[in-house]
Amino acid sequence: MSKVFVNIGLSLDGYMAPEGMDIEHWENPDYKNWGAKWGTLMGWILKQQYFRENLQFGSGGETGTVNDMLRHTMERSGAGIMGKRMFDAGERSWPEEAPFHTPVYVLTHEQREPWVRPGGTTFFFVNDGPERALELARKAAGDRDIRISGGANVIQQYLNIDAIDELEIALAPILFGSGRRLFENLHEAMPQFQIDKVLNTPDATHLSYVRAS
Amino acid sequence: MSKVFVNIGLSLDGYMAPEGMDIEHWENPDYKNWGAKWGTLMGWILKQQYFRENLQFGSGGETGTVNDMLRHTMERSGAGIMGKRMFDAGERSWPEEAPFHTPVYVLTHEQREPWVRPGGTTFFFVNDGPERALELARKAAGDRDIRISGGANVIQQYLNIDAIDELEIALAPILFGSGRRLFENLHEAMPQFQIDKVLNTPDATHLSYVRAS
Numbered sequence: 001m002s003k004v005f006v007n008i009g010l011s012l013d014g015y016m017a018p019e020g021m022d023i024e025h026w027e028n029p030d031y032k033n034w035g036a037k038w039g040t041l042m043g044w045i046l047k048q049q050y051f052r053e054n055l056q057f058g059s060g061g062e063t064g065t066v067n068d069m070l071r072h073t074m075e076r077s078g079a080g081i082m083g084k085r086m087f088d089a090g091e092r093s094w095p096e097e098a099p100f101h102t103p104v105y106v107l108t109h110e111q112r113e114p115w116v117r118p119g120g121t122t123f124f125f126v127n128d129g130p131e132r133a134l135e136l137a138r139k140a141a142g143d144r145d146i147r148i149s150g151g152a153n154v155i156q157q158y159l160n161i162d163a164i165d166e167l168e169i170a171l172a173p174i175l176f177g178s179g180r181r182l183f184e185n186l187h188e189a190m191p192q193f194q195i196d197k198v199l200n201t202p203d204a205t206h207l208s209y210v211r212a213s
Numbered sequence: 214m215s216k217v218f219v220n221i222g223l224s225l226d227g228y229m230a231p232e233g234m235d236i237e238h239w240e241n242p243d244y245k246n247w248g249a250k251w252g253t254l255m256g257w258i259l260k261q262q263y264f265r266e267n268l269q270f271g272s273g274g275e276t277g278t279v280n281d282m283l284r285h286t287m288e289r290s291g292a293g294i295m296g297k298r299m300f301d302a303g304e305r306s307w308p309e310e311a312p313f314h315t316p317v318y319v320l321t322h323e324q325r326e327p328w329v330r331p332g333g334t335t336f337f338f339v340n341d342g343p344e345r346a347l348e349l350a351r352k353a354a355g356d357r358d359i360r361i362s363g364g365a366n367v368i369q370q371y372l373n374i375d376a377i378d379e380l381e382i383a384l385a386p387i388l389f390g391s392g393r394r395l396f397e398n399l400h401e402a403m404p405q406f407q408i409d410k411v412l413n414t415p416d417a418t419h420l421s422y423v424r425a426s
Contacts, residue, residue, distance in 0.1 A: 012406065012422070013396030014227040159388075173406045173422055175372075177399045183226030186390045193225065193386045198413035205411050207418060209225070209386055 002138055003145045005166040006155055007073050008182070009041050009204070012171060015179035016152045023088055032178075040174045044203035045070070056095040066201060073168075077102055078144025079137035081130075083154040084108040087123065097121075103140040105133040107154060130157045152180045162191045167209040215351060216358045218379040219368055220286050221395070222254050222417070225384060228392035229365045236301055245391075253387045257416035258283070269308040279414060286381070290315055291357025292350035294343075296367040297321040300336065310334075316353040318346040320367060343370045365393045375404045380422040 008016055018041075020034035029035020045051050049061030050070045061067070079102050082090075087106045090098070097119035098104075105126050115123040126133040137146045148158050158164050169182075193209035200206070221229055231254075233247035242248020258264050262274030263283045274280070292315050295303075300319045303311070310332035311317075318339050328336040339346040350359045361371050371377050382395075406422035413419070 013399070014394075171420075173408050173425075175396065175399060175403050175405060177401060177403050181227075183388065186226070186388060188390060190388050190390050192388060195386050195413065195415060195418060198411065198418050200408065200411035202408060205408060205418070205420060207384075212386075 002078065002141050002143065003076075003165040004134070004148060004158070004163050005076075005145055005168060006148050006150075006158075006164055007168040007170075008150055008155070009045065009170045009172060010182055011037075011041055011174050011176045011179070013175045013177065014181050014183060015176040016150060016182050017180045018176045019178040021179070022085070026089065026092065037174065037176055037179075041172045041176075044170060044172065044201060050074070054099045056097070065199065066206070069199070069206065073147070074101070076145045077147045078141030080104040080147045080149050081133050081137050081154065081158075082106055082149040083151050084110065086149060086151045086154075098123075102144075103137070104149075105137050107133055107157075130154070130161065130163075134158070134163055152182050153185070155182060156185045159191060160185075160187045164191065165211050166196070167193055167207075169207045169209075170204040171207055172204045215291065215354050215356065216289075216378040217347070217361060217371070217376050218289075218358055218381060219361050219363075219371075219377055220381040220383075221363055221368070222258065222383045222385060223395055224250075224254055224387050224389045224392070226388045226390065227394050227396060228389040229363060229395050230393045231389045232391040234392070235298070239302065239305065250387065250389055250392075254385045254389075257383060257385065257414060263287070267312045269310070278412065279419070282412070282419065286360070287314070289358045290360045291354030293317040293360045293362050294346050294350055294367065294371075295319055295362040296364050297323065299362060299364045299367070311336075315357075316350070317362075318350050320346055320370075343367070343374065343376075347371070347376055365395050366398070368395060369398045372404060373398075373400045377404065378424050379409070380406055380420075382420045382422075383417040384420055385417045 018034040018037035020032035021038055025031040047062050048067045048070055049063050050067050052061040080100050098117040098121035101120040104123050106123055108125050112125040148155055192212040194212045196208040196210045198207055231247040231250035233245035238244040260275050261280045261283055262276050263280050265274040293313050311330040311334040314333040317336050319336055321338050325338040361368055405425040407425045409421040409423045411420055
């Protein structure tokens, strides 16, 4: 059966995004230094060959264990789910060939026709909540897995309905001080995880957890 | 020169202590399930031979890399610093031979004579703030290192004066949902760290960071 997984970057102090990284300040990466903070958080991924190719950042880049991990994450994904804020940011920055190559379900109150991109990504706009989006994603994914991309509040919603099988966190040593926390707003009856594996690199510690049995 | 270090357990969602773990609820570990949460957070340490012996929990226990790490942490420590809440909890639960075996400086507004324990631990009550406590601890530690024991708000104070050289975090996979966060109330000009080493075990991931050069 398909697994539902999260694969994100996290600052040492638990933020998925620094303060200031929002539509309002998108054009001003100096605002609260959010651009530099984000660059440090994601430094490890920005230099991987697979990531650079997928985002059309240019050729070259590192190959190796981390790059293979990125390819595996993409290849296992049969569908994605994300929030509207993440989509809005992505809509401005993804290349025309959006980097998902699967159906992606966007949680939103906005009604909008599916947005078909070259290369296999289609964004569907879901107005009926996280359970409905997951149902649609499961159907679309077939035997492959479902990636909950973010942002933090979307991951929290899926943790709170105990729908997350695997948590993959690239913990970077940077402290943000403020921003959007991953772990907050969790219900008292929250799911529990156990350590699956850990891969350390100089830039980030890749922590994998699976739901506790 | 002596290093100033932190060595603590942290929940996956960033808490040093679960909600309810305070003097008021100390006698009732069922309150918000804090006793079980704490037990899971610290499960890895509770079964180590060195820790059990030091806390007089009884003989036996695991020996190996983690146990050696605990011994190393104790042997490198020439002085400690802790907050009043941590001291108050410890005063009720440490054995007569308190488990530090060094001078320990307690940040407090309370005026109190030094409390000398058998086995080398003496608690000094410092009313003049964290810088003064650190000055006293440095003198006492000699060539050995200074451990900032906690709680969270004490570590935050030392992060904010950029006095922490090394952060050692045993990240346990448990989610608490609420409690006392380690990383909050940090100033904008906070220190930055880099990964030193990582040791993974089934119970916790031992993350070591040093101040970024």
